[in-house]
Amino acid sequence: MTPPYFDRYENLAFERSDDGVLTLRFHTDGGPITFTGTTHEDLPKALEDIAHDPDNRVLVLTGTGDVFMDSIDGASLGEIFRPAHWEKIRREGLAVLQRLLGLPMPVIGVANGPATVHSEYLLLTDIHIASDRATYGDFPHPAFGITAGDGLQVVWEEAVGTARTKWLLWTGETVDAATALQWGVVNEVVPHEQAYARGLEIARTLAAKPALYRSLQKQTLNQRLLRRLIESVPYGMALEGLTAADLAYQAG
Known part of the structure; x- marks a missing residue:
């Protein structure tokens, strides 16, 4: 029987094999x-929902077509300059990061193309495979002029160190899959x-x-x-909210 949550979410497509491998694909209307x-x-x-389904043994996280995630509709996030609404965004953002790390199963990230929006989702996976067409970076925050406090700053620093993280998040530049492998961001780069x-x-x-091994190994590693995210993301997102409010103020 297909679990009800398979058809519950507009931008999330699910497929599960008989051996318990669940694939989650990000999509919009069946495309990137x-x-x-x-x-x-x-x-x-x-x-x-994934965590509470005992039939899920491993999660594969990927995108659709030739893109992991490289487009965002900023206006759809709502009035992020209003404190009450930003608090909702802050809670949701932290919950995604905690729940990815807290799933009682390993997560395999597959970068099937550009990952310049929420690349931290891939960096939080337990094993990370990249297409040779994948690219990594942070498009939205430098483009919008909003502080990257939603976990990018923590996850990238853990993966590649402070200097490279500052360069990526200040400049909005991207790195290709080969560079990501050299930096230790991905485990393997394979043909697309x-x-x-x-x-x-x-x-x-x-x-x-x-x-039990799958669950406890996940916690161990x-x-x-997880501790760094819990300590740093609430503060980082508070600063991000301040920059959003400042943009609204400057716009009059």
């Missing part, structure tokens, strides 16, 4: 996703057509492991990163 306020609200709920298949291959190997 444009991230919206609805996506932001739905994703933490979906991750909770093989990226999802390689992620699925690893996922099926892990799905065969005992359930993510303890430090």
